[in-house]
Structures are given as C-alpha cells and as structure tokens.
Amino acid sequence: MKAVELDAIDHKILDILQREGRLSNQDLAERVALSPAPCLRRVRALEKAGVIRQYAALLDPRKVGLGLTALITVKLEKRGAMPSEAFAKAVRGWPEVVSCYSMTGDTDYLLWTVVEDLDHYNRFLTGQLLKLPYVVDVKSNLALEAIKLTTSLPLNHLGLDPRKGRG
Structure with a gap:
C-alpha cells in the first residue's frame, strides 16, 4: 500500500492528535499555526484518505x-x-x-x-x-509489567523532528 503524501503541517497535526485526540480544532489550529478552517479541512482530508483511521479512548x-x-x-x-x-x-x-x-x-x-x-x-x-x-x-x-505501551506511531521517517514538531 502506497503512503499518502503529507507535508510538515500534516505531520504536526498527526503527531499532536496521536497524543491528544480530544484536542479542539481551535487548539490544534493554534498549535500548528493555522486558522481553524484550514486546519479542519486538513484533518478531514487525513480522515478521508484513511491516514486517521479512528478516534478512541484508551482505558487502563x-x-x-x-x-x-x-x-x-x-x-x-x-x-x-x-x-x-x-x-x-x-x-x-x-x-x-x-x-x-x-x-x-x-x-x-x-x-x-x-x-x-x-x-x-x-x-x-x-x-x-x-x-x-x-x-x-x-x-x-x-506480562509482568508494561515498560512501554503506546498507540502513537513513529512519524520521524516522514521528516518530522519530534523535538521541534511538538507545538
């Protein structure tokens, strides 16, 4: 399956949403330096392309x-x-x-x-x-203990520097 072409703003959006899926569009837009309408269009496009598969609550x-x-x-x-x-x-x-x-x-x-x-x-x-x-x-x-348990996919191969990409 071919990867979807994503730019730096898409990378930031995905990185933030993987960690904070309940973030409002207004807050997400501020964190990625966009106005709310273009930010929402990008999120909807990522959903439509299947990059964002679903949203979920993670339970303990x-x-x-x-x-x-x-x-x-x-x-x-x-x-x-x-x-x-x-x-x-x-x-x-x-x-x-x-x-x-x-x-x-x-x-x-x-x-x-x-x-x-x-x-x-x-x-x-x-x-x-x-x-x-x-x-x-x-x-x-x-399993005795969960040392690392995450649902976030690594995105650094897409060109997002995690040290700089977090808004």
Whole structure:
C-alpha cells in the first residue's frame, strides 16, 4: 500500500492528535499555526484518505478489572489447506484478543490478550483457543509489567523532528 503524501503541517497535526485526540480544532489550529478552517479541512482530508483511521479512548486495563496480559504464539496444522481464514474468524470473535498478527518464523500467529486473571486466562486458553482442531501448538508469555505501551506511531521517517514538531 502506497503512503499518502503529507507535508510538515500534516505531520504536526498527526503527531499532536496521536497524543491528544480530544484536542479542539481551535487548539490544534493554534498549535500548528493555522486558522481553524484550514486546519479542519486538513484533518478531514487525513480522515478521508484513511491516514486517521479512528478516534478512541484508551482505558487502563487494571482500572476496568483486566489485570493479566498474555502474549500467545500459535502454530496451526500445516497439512492440507491452511485454516488461516477460520482462525482469523475465530480470533475476531474473542474479546480477550486485543491484537493478532500473522507472523513469519517458527510461529503462525501472535495474540495479545488481556483478561481479568489467571482463571479467566485458563478458561480462554482451554475453552476457546485450544478447542480449535487445527491449533497444534500454543506458547504463552505472561506480562509482568508494561515498560512501554503506546498507540502513537513513529512519524520521524516522514521528516518530522519530534523535538521541534511538538507545538
């Protein structure tokens, strides 16, 4: 997929909105040195182009009763047709899985799961994931502490200097 052409003001807008998605258009315009109408047009154009995919509130998992994060690697049966579509469909229906990546290397998928506790994790693992007939191997890694957790994408490759680009 080809990247959308963005200028320095677009870079600033994206950098600010990734950190402060609820910022008013007036405040955003001031921070990027535009008047409100052109700023809003730029934001709408970024939304229309799919650069800004969505807006969301980021929750603290522990404060909503989700105290256990597990990263799970999954291998699927390789004989016959690869059941990747069936697996993807199952994963999309599991609220415990917050991210799923198809992988290269020794594993087929990496699941990032967030659950209440070890009992909930055990129920998910044995009652859902391991019940899929084409799952042949699962390895779990339980997170002890989140050292870095961000939803902001790095934009420095686009020419935005983070030290200068923050308004």
